[in-house]
Amino acid sequence: MMKRTLLAAVIALTPSFAFADDIFGTWQTVKDDNGNYGHIKVEACGSKICGTLIKSFKSDGSALKTDNVGKKLIWDMTNKGGGSYTGGKVYSPDRDKTYKGKIKLNGNKLTVQGCVGPICRDGGTWSRI
Helix, strand or coil: CCEEEEEHHHHCCCCEEEEEEEEEEECCCCCCCCCCCCEEEEECCCEEEEEEEEEEEECCCCEECCCCEEECCCCCEEECCCCCCEEEEEEECCCCCEEEEEEEEEEEEEEEEECCCCEEEEEEEECCC
C-alpha cells in the first residue's frame, strides 16, 4: 500500500512535459520562398517545446549546407491541449524573421503560423517523417 501511495505521489508531482507529447518527433517543412525545406526535430526543452533544424535540402532534394542547421526554429511553445501549441516563437530562415508562433497538431500534420503584430504568415503544414 505504501508503494502505491508513493508511486501516485511521484506521478502527481511529475511535470507533464516529462511524458512524451504527440508533437515530439521529426517533421518535414514545406518549401520556403527559395524552394528549400528542412527536417525539424521537435522535443522538450525544459518545460517547453522546441524544434531544431537537423537537415536542410534544396528544392531538388539534395543537401543544402546552411548555418541554420542546429539552430532552434521553434522555442518556448506550450501545449494548450486539443493539439494547440502557443506562447512561443517561430524563426523563418528564408526571411530572417522571428514570429510569435501558433502550432496546430492534427495526426501526422503540423500547421505552423507566425505573427508579428496583426500580420500573420502561414508557415504551411508540415508532415511527420
